[in-house]
Amino acid sequence: MGILQFLTAEWIAVLALRWTLIVVFVGFAIAKLPKSEGAGFADYVRQPPVLRWGPRLLGARLFSIAVALAELAVAALLFLGTFSATLGFLGAWAAVAVLSITLSMLLFTDRWQEQNGFPFLGEGAEFLIKDAAIAAAAYMLAVHESARLLAG
Numbered sequence: 001m002g003i004l005q006f007l008t009a010e011w012i013a014v015l016a017l018r019w020t021l022i023v024v025f026v027g028f029a030i031a032k033l034p035k036s037e038g039a040g041f042a043d044y045v046r047q048p049p050v051l052r053w054g055p056r057l058l059g060a061r062l063f064s065i066a067v068a069l070a071e072l073a074v075a076a077l078l079f080l081g082t083f084s085a086t087l088g089f090l091g092a093w094a095a096v097a098v099l100s101i102t103l104s105m106l107l108f109t110d111r112w113q114e115q116n117g118f119p120f121l122g123e124g125a126e127f128l129i130k131d132a133a134i135a136a137a138a139y140m141l142a143v144h145e146s147a148r149l150l151a152g
Contacts, residue, residue, distance in 0.1 A: 017141050018078055018088075021095055024134055025075035032068040035061065047108040050101050074098055078141075085149040092142035099135035103128065 032041055038061035045051035045063075054063035074094045081088020106128050121129070 014141065014144055015082075017137055017144075018082065021092075021134070021138055021141060022075045022078045025071045025078065025095065025098075029068040029071035029075070032064045032071070038062075038064040041067070044105070048101075048105045049108070050104060071098065081145060085145065085152075088145040089142070089149045092138060092145040095138035096135065096142050099131050099138055102131045103135060 031037065038059075041064040042055035042060035045054060054066070057063070058066060074091060077087050077091025077094060079091075081091045
């Protein structure tokens with residue numbers, strides 16, 4: 001039977017989920033690499049306590065690059081998780097952690113629409129909402145990878 005035994009609906013769904021997350025994390029990283037992005041990224045992370053130390057300690061550009069490298073590492077772990085349950089477990093839970101940190105930025109944003117105020121997110125914060133769906137996808141993969149690791 002060979003490869004056909006792997007072509008179950010669950011296997012295809014997990015593969016799609018994994019590759020979608022890989023593309024998302026590579027995209028997140030690429031967006032932070034241009035020189036022009038350092039200051040913009042530093043502006044986004046100036047309030048959340050989990051991240052505000054970064055630009056102060058490393059400078060805006062270097063912190064942006066460091067976060068991009070961390071996101072590329074998550075993407076690499078997700079990719080390697082195709083072949084290793086342990087690396088898949090680490091990558092999926094790292095994705096959940098990164099997205100949880102990103103979502104925590106909503107708690108500290110001052111980017112409400114000027115004319116409407118809370119709860120209407122304005123420019124620079126509405127992009128965070130999509131991360132809730134991406135975090136749910138990462139969590140689903142993390143649950144799958146946890147079961148895969150426990151199954152041996």
